[in-house]
Amino acid sequence: MKKSIIITLLFASTTIFAQKINLQQVEPPNWWVGMQQKTFQILIHREKIALSKVKITSNKVKLLKVNKVENPNYLFLDIEVQKDAKAGSFDIFFTNGKILTKYTYELKKKSNHKRGFSSADLIYLLMPDRFADGNPKTDFPSFKNLESLNRKDPNGRHGGDIQGIISHLDYIQDLGITALWLNPTLENNNPKYSYHGYAITNFYQTDPRYGTNEDYKKLSDELHKKNMMLIMDMIFNHCSINHWWMKDLPMKNWANTNPDYRSNFRGSTIADIHASNEDRKKMTQGWFDENMPDLNQHNEYLAKYLIQNSLWWIEYADLDGIRMDTQAYPYKDFMANWAKRVHLEYPDFTLLGETWLQKPAFTAYFSGNNPISGDYNSNLNSVTDFPLYYATRDAFNQNDGWTEGLSSIYYVLAQDFLYGNASNNVIFLDNHDLDRYYTSVGEDINKLKMGLAFLLTSRGIPMLYYGTEILTIGHEHDGHGHIRTDFPGGWKEDKTNAFTKEGRTKEQNEIYYYIKTIADWRKTNKAITEGKLLHFVPENNVYVYFRYTDEEAVMILLNNHNTEKRTVNCKRFNEILKDYKIGTNIISGKTFNLDKIDINKKSAIILNLTRVK
Numbered sequence: 242m243k244k245s246i247i248i249t250l251l252f253a254s255t256t257i258f259a260q261k262i263n264l265q266q267v268e269p270p271n272w273w274v275g276m277q278q279k280t281f282q283i284l285i286h287r288e289k290i291a292l293s294k295v296k297i298t299s300n301k302v303k304l305l306k307v308n309k310v311e312n313p314n315y316l317f318l319d320i321e322v323q324k325d326a327k328a329g330s331f332d333i334f335f336t337n338g339k340i341l342t343k344y345t346y347e348l349k350k351k352s353n354h355k356r357g358f359s360s361a362d363l364i365y366l367l368m369p370d371r372f373a374d375g376n377p378k379t380d381f382p383s384f385k386n387l388e389s390l391n392r393k394d395p396n397g398r399h400g401g402d403i404q405g406i407i408s409h410l411d412y413i414q415d416l417g418i419t420a421l422w423l424n425p426t427l428e429n430n431n432p433k434y435s436y437h438g439y440a441i442t443n444f445y446q447t448d449p450r451y452g453t454n455e456d457y458k459k460l461s462d463e464l465h466k467k468n469m470m471l472i473m474d475m476i477f478n479h480c481s482i483n484h485w486w487m488k489d490l491p492m493k494n495w496a497n498t499n500p501d502y503r504s505n506f507r508g509s510t511i512a513d514i515h516a517s518n519e520d521r522k523k524m525t526q527g528w529f530d531e532n533m534p535d536l537n538q539h540n541e542y543l544a545k546y547l548i549q550n551s552l553w554w555i556e557y558a559d560l561d562g563i564r565m566d567t568q569a570y571p572y573k574d575f576m577a578n579w580a581k582r583v584h585l586e587y588p589d590f591t592l593l594g595e596t597w598l599q600k601p602a603f604t605a606y607f608s609g610n611n612p613i614s615g616d617y618n619s620n621l622n623s624v625t626d627f628p629l630y631y632a633t634r635d636a637f638n639q640n641d642g643w644t645e646g647l648s649s650i651y652y653v654l655a656q657d658f659l660y661g662n663a664s665n666n667v668i669f670l671d672n673h674d675l676d677r678y679y680t681s682v683g684e685d686i687n688k689l690k691m692g693l694a695f696l697l698t699s700r701g702i703p704m705l706y707y708g709t710e711i712l713t714i715g716h717e718h719d720g721h722g723h724i725r726t727d728f729p730g731g732w733k734e735d736k737t738n739a740f741t742k743e744g745r746t747k748e749q750n751e752i753y754y755y756i757k758t759i760a761d762w763r764k765t766n767k768a769i770t771e772g773k774l775l776h777f778v779p780e781n782n783v784y785v786y787f788r789y790t791d792e793e794a795v796m797i798l799l800n801n802h803n804t805e806k807r808t809v810n811c812k813r814f815n816e817i818l819k820d821y822k823i824g825t826n827i828i829s830g831k832t833f834n835l836d837k838i839d840i841n842k843k844s845a846i847i848l849n850l851t852r853v854k
Contacts, residue, residue: 264285264286264287264342264344265286265287265485266284266285266286266287266485267283267284267285267286267344267346268283268284268286268444268445268546269281269283269445269549269550269553270445270553271346271347271348271349271553272320272322272346272347272348272349272553273348273349273350273351273556274301274322274326274327274328274348274349274350274351275350275351275353276322276351276552276586277585277586278582278585278586279321279322279323279324280305280319280320280321280322281320281322281545281549282308282317282318282319282320282542282545282546282549283317283318283320283333283346284315284316284317284491284542284546285315285316285317285318286314286315286485286486286489287314288314289313289314290313290314290315290316290335291309291310291312291313291314291315291316292313292337293316293335293336293337293342294307294335294336294337295307295316295318295333295334295335295336296333296334296336297320297331297332297333297334298332298334299331299332300323300326301322301323301326301327301329301331301348302320302321302322302323302326302331302348303320303321303323304318304319304320305319305320305321306318306319307319308542310491310492310542311491311492311493312489312490312491312492314489314491315491317542318333322348326348327350328348328349328350329347329348330345330346330347330348331345331346331348332344332345332346333345333346349556351556351586352556352559355589356555356560356561356562356587356589356590356591357561357562357587357589357590357591357622358419358420358470358472358561358562358591358702359591359665359702359770360664360665360700360701360702360770360771361419361764361770361771362419362420362470362702363417363418363419363420363697363703363704363705363760363763364418364419364420364421364422364472364667364702364703364704364705365413365416365418365420365421365422365704365705365707366422366423366424366669366672366673366704366705366706366707367406367421367422367423367424367706367707367728368401368423368424368436368437368438368673368707368725369401369402369403369405369406369423369424369426369438369451370398370399370400370401370436370437370438370450370451370725371399371401371436371707371725371726371727371728371731372401372405372406372409372707372727372728372731373401373402373405373406373408373409373728373730373731373732374399374400374401374402374405374731374732374733375402375403375404375405375406375407375408376402376403376404376405376452377400379400379402379404379449379450379451379452380400380450382449382450384430384449387430387435387449387450388431388432388433388434388435388436392727392732394722395720395722395723395726396433396434396436396720396721396722397433397434397436397722398435398436398450399436399727400450400732401451401727401731402450402451402452402456403426403447403451403452403456403457403459403460404452404456405731406421406423406460407456407459407460407463409731409740410463410464410467410469412740413469414467414469415757416705416710416753416756416757416760417756417757417759417760417761417763417764418469418705418760419468419469419470419764420469420470420471420472420561420562421464421469421470421471421472422472422474422562422564422704423471423472423473423474424437424438424439424474424673425437425438425439425441425474425475425476425566426438426447426448426451426457426473426474427441427443427444427445427446427447427448428441428442428443428446428447428448428449429441429442429448429481430442430443430448430481430483431481431483431532432483436725437673437721437725438474439476439533439566440479440480440481440482440483440530440532440533441476441480441481441484442480442481442483442484442485443484443485444480444546444547444550445550445553454557454558457558458557458558458559461558461559461560462559465559470561470562471558471559471560471561471562472560472561472562472563472564472591472593473554473558473560473562473563473564474563474564474566475550475551475554475563475564475565475566476565476566476567477536477538477547477565477566477571477575477576477579478529478535478536478566478567478570478571479528479529479530479533479534479535479536479567479570480496480533480534480536481532481533481534482500482531482532482533482534483532484534487534491542492540492542494537494539494540495536495537495540495542495543496534496535496536496537497526497527497528497534497535497536497537498534499528500528500531500534502523502526502527502528503523503527503528503531504523504524504527504528504529504535504570505520505523505524505527506524507520507523507524508524508569508570508596508597508598508603509598509600509603510524511524511525511569511573511606512602512603512606512614524569524570525570525571525572529567529570535570536571538571538572538575538576539572539575544575544578547579548578548579548582548583551563551579551583552582552583552586555583555586555587555590560590561590561591562590562591562592562593563583563590563591563592563593564593564595565592565593565594565595566595567595567597568594568595568596568607568619568621568624569594569596569597569598569607573607573617573619576594576619577617577618577619577620580592580609580619580620580621581620584620590622591622591623592620592621592622592623593621593622593623593624593625593667594607594619594621594623594624594625595624595625596608596624596625596627597625597627597674598627598628599627599628599631600628601628601653601656601657601659601660602656602659604624604625604626604627604628605624605656605659605660605661607619607621607624608621608623608624608660608661608662608665608666609621609622609661610661610662611659611660611661612658612659612661613659622665623665623666623667623702624665624666624667625666625667625669626663626666626667626668626669626701628653628656629650629653629654629666629668629699629701630668630669630670630671630675631649632649632650632652632653633650633670633692633695633696634670634671634675634676634678634681635649636649636650636801637682637688637691637692637801637843638681638682638683638688640803641779641782641801641802646779646782646801647779647782647783647784647799647801648778648779650695650784651776651778651779651784654699654700654774654776657700657774663700663701664700664701664702664774665701665702666700666701666702667701667702667703667704668696668699668700668701668702668703668704669696669703669704669705669706670692670693670696670705670706670709671706671709671724672704672706673706673721673724673725674717674721674724675717675724676715676716676717676724677706677708677709677713677714677715677716677724678692678706678709679709679712679713679714680714680715680716684712684714685843686712686748686751686752687842687843687844688843689712689752690752690755690844690845691799691801691843691844691845693709693752693755693756693759694759694797694799694845694847695797695799695845697756697759697760697763697769698759698763698769698788698795698797698847699774699786700774700788705756707728708726708728709752709756710749710752710753710756711728711729711739711745711749711752711753712746712748712749712752713726728740729744730744755828758827758828759827759828759847762827762849766793766795766849767790767792767793768788768789768790768793768794768795769788769795771790772788772789772790772793772794772795773788773789773790774786774787774788775787775788775789775817777813777814779801781807782800782801782802782805782807783798783799783800783801783807783809783840784798784799784801785797785798785799785809785813785814787814787817789817793850793852794817794820794821794850795847795848795849795850796814796818796824796835796846796847796848796850797845797846797847797848798838798840798845798846798848799844799845800840800841800842800843800844800845801843802842802843803842803843804842805842806839806840806841806842807839807840808837808838808839808840809837809838809839809840810836810837811835811836811837811838812836818835818850819853820852820853821835821850821851821852821853822835822851822852822853822854823835823850823851824838824848824849824850824851825848825849825851826846826847826848827847827848827849828847833846833848835850
């Protein structure tokens, strides 16, 4: 947490007097007793702090080592928390000749409750700057060089904040959401294009345009009161060129400092046994963007810093999960160690890695405990299923063929043997980097419903991007600002308010309640939330699959034909239907005998099956 920390300096001479100075950074700003690993490291940053000697006299902790590095403006203190230490504080003394500097450091008690999300959940992804402005006082913070508010600029700051999210949690919950993933909320003190949050300038400070760390903690608390969860978006691959340490690097190899050495964005090189060292190097050491320096996680001090940052936020904000940006770009051994360290403290915690890779094998390589990556284990719980995204993006726009249309979905799911557990994959129709799904399917509501029905009933953890429920459109190639538009009604000057039924059009309400009906139903349906997937090769433009447990089952049918309905003979599915008598459409309530089922063109049917008694 970035603070100007007031320290009293006592000058010992013939007359003792006090003077106030500023210590620039102490990170992490506090720590916890009760951690499985008893040691942690404190970064101290202040001009020529390395000239000081450090002393700690406390029965709570032991100073193991004072690490001095290339830059004399840094010290890294290795601290051991004593076995029986209680929550409280201890003093760190810095001495340099006649100067004595004292800093009081706090230890808090670690929590012990269960955390984590699963396939029983429905995640809602939103961009804080574009959702709702709940506290206009944060629009123009008194902070040097921050980008100013400009709602007319698609790539500018629009003023959404944490309070705006808190104020609309009832809307999110009513939609059927159980977990909230925000694009990054940490400080992005950059002169332009800073709203997205992925160019961090302080890893311990909430961006003041969103609010404070306390506001972020309040959001977590309010979600938990509603039995919902909070997933934090983190970035370890890079930071902003304007991060405070880029102006005063602790050591030369803290970051890769050649801005002309750019990433090739080829995540395949990490798994490719034939890849050249140069291609792998560009992937892991090249800058992501000219304004985003690549961090060197093989620097032992930076590695500890980043791992501790995750642990700090989990405890401070009571997080339920972390979504790690650009999972494949940092050094893979560091990322595996990070996940292992987090799980040492929080065994149930969910770690989701963004693996933007086009093929199942490359995606599966980064999934935890998979059968294909040899000695490497990412230790992740979950990965983003981009191969399934590409299939669902294209399937309902294509004519069915051997590998096209519905078969593209079938073939992606047929490769689930590559994963440790494909049911943990996060699946989605779009996100903050992609064309809006409604745009992808030509603004066809029937195709949108097919995609939503599949998303909410297939294997995996479904994620819904904000605005999908109100038919938001946008092409990525027009600029990311066009796929991250403001939610109507989030600003007091908005003429329409899509947070209310009255403020939505007939078509918007049709989709809103379609999502809500399925989302509410799936919460209590174990076949969907815990069950296995059984699917049949698409035939005659129809794809049929089942979700089932030993006790219950759901049947899903997708008809991809553009003009014709289909009559499906259910004898083909007797291996599972033999135990069931009828199926009830969860949307219409209509019951079907399980012999032949008629399904209209470009439509989906979800049937809750009733067992034979």
